[in-house]
Amino acid sequence: LLALCDDFGCFSDFGCFCDSGCFDVSGGSAARLGQAARRFSGGGGSVAQLRLQAAPGFALRSATGGARLLQRGARQLTADGVDQEGEQPRFCRPCPQIRTTNHAVSVKRATARNTTWYLKGYHSSALTKCDNQILKILVDEIxxxxxxxxxxxxxxARKIVWFGPEYTYGGTKISANDNWxxxxxxxxxxxxxxYQLPVFNSCLINFYKDGSINIPWHSDDEVELGPNPTIASISIGAARDFHMRPKGSTNIAWSQRLASGSLLIMxxxxxxxxxxxxxxxxxxxxLRVNLTFRLTRDGRIPEDLPVSDQANPCVLPVDSSITCDLDDEDSIKPASNLPRLSNQAHAISSLN
Ligand SMILES: O=C(O)CCC(=O)C(=O)O
Ligand SMILES: [Fe+2]
Structure with missing residues (x-):
């Protein structure tokens, strides 16, 4: 059965959904897929989720298999919102092989003045097996x-594409785009x-034609993201240096060359x-293409998220958004002492 799944691989629109009952839905993955299914089926219909439930004995051998299954559901639904169970999906094109080489995203938490300043991780090779395929789709179709x-x-100077609800970006509105x-x-x-991240409902894609194109200093602090947003950034194509600096300072505190296929989590x-x-x-x-996945308020999945007057309900608690070993007591040091992490296989993002 495993071989069958592998034969289907990711290069089929049917993903790894084989009729042989080789899957097993369980726990958090199933819940996440349910969330994602609702999101990608437009919030209401939940057809992809129904398909999951309607297939007793089937399900997900692995989280990746689940993603493929869902992807299949999403593709079928994308056509015109109608479930096309049993029919060939309209989007008949091989999907990129999406596999993790290492599930661990190393995360460190830097504390200063008794405050958690940041929490992020960098996985240098999250998608390296298929970055060229992804780049081709980005170039040919997006x-x-x-x-x-x-x-x-x-x-x-930079060109962008947006998927998600209306969004205020750099002070100017971008129209909603639900045509994922x-x-x-x-x-x-x-x-x-x-990666046990939120079910993102928005994605901003930046196209950097070459090194003459930049993104200036900014924070992703748009009101739609709420406080302490988790943002997952995938880089594909030419490697570029990503820098961070404390607000109010011109000293670069941390730099990372973002490799093709890498994942950075802020x-x-x-x-x-x-x-x-x-x-x-x-x-x-x-060319370098960067995709930042975000969770914006308007597209939240109402039944899954707590409603609170105090906090933006679209934001998951920090510590539950990434499972990892946290290294608490780092302190912030001057930029000159900071290592460049680009040559490490699985670099750990930290300010030490
Ligand atoms: O291209 C990058 O790595 C950063 C993109 C970014 O910061 C943004 O889109 O807000
Ligand atoms: Fe940003």
């Missing part, structure tokens, strides 16, 4: 839709299931206390 967003009335590309849907699901109070940027780098001649 790049043509990219546009120059305006900040303060001026177009930015299946690649982006499957990546969102994969992140949630494999969480906790990162956005409250730090800015980040990808600066111009004339040495870089090739």
């Amino acid at each position: 790049q043509a839709k990219a546009f120059h967003h305006h900040t303060n009335g001026r177009p930015e 590309h299946p690649l982006v849907t499957s990546l969102a699901t994969w992140l949630s299931v494999e 969480s906790g109070a990162t956005q409250s206390h730090f800015q980040h940027a990808v600066l111009k780098d004339p040495k870089v001649k090739d």
Whole structure:
């Protein structure tokens, strides 16, 4: 059965959903898939989830298998919101092979002045087995839709594509786009299931044509994200340096060369206390595409999220959003002492 699943692999629109009953739904993964299914079936119908329930004895050998199953459901639903069970999905194209090579995202928490300043992780090879396939889909099918967003009335050099509800980005509104590309849907699901991250309902894709294109210093602190948002950032294509600096300072506190196929997670109070940027780098001649997955308020899944007057209900508690060993007592040191982590296989993001 395993072989059968592997034969189906990810290169089938039917994902790893085989009729042989080789799966087994359990625990958190099933709950996450249910959430994701509701999200990607438009919030109401939950057809993908029903399919899960309607298949006793079936389910998910692994979280990745589950993501594939869901991806299949999402694709079928994407056509016009109608469940096309039993029919060929309309989006008949091989999906990229999405596999983790290592489930652990190393996370460290830096504390200073008795405050948790940030919480983040970096996994250098989350998607390296299929980054070229993903890049091809991004270029062939998504790049043509990219546009120059305006900040303060001026177009930015960088082109973007947005999936999600209406969003205020850099002070200017981006229209809602519910027409999710299946690649982006499957990546969102994969992140949630494999890394126990929120079921993201929004994704911003940045296209950096070459090293002349940058993203200036900023925090991802849009009101739609609520306090302490968890943001998962996937980089594909040319490697670029990602920098962080404390707000109010021009000293770079931490840098990481973001490899193709890498995953960076920013969480906790990162956005409250730090800015980040990808600066111009004339040495870089090739395209880089970055996808940041976000959880925005408007697209939340009402039945799964607590309603509270106190806190934005779309934000999961920091410590439950990533399972990892936390290393508590790091302190912030000057930038000059900070190592570059780019050569480490599974670099640990920290300020020490
Ligand atoms: O390209 C990157 O790595 C960063 C993108 C980013 O910061 C953003 O989209 O807000
Ligand atoms: Fe950002």
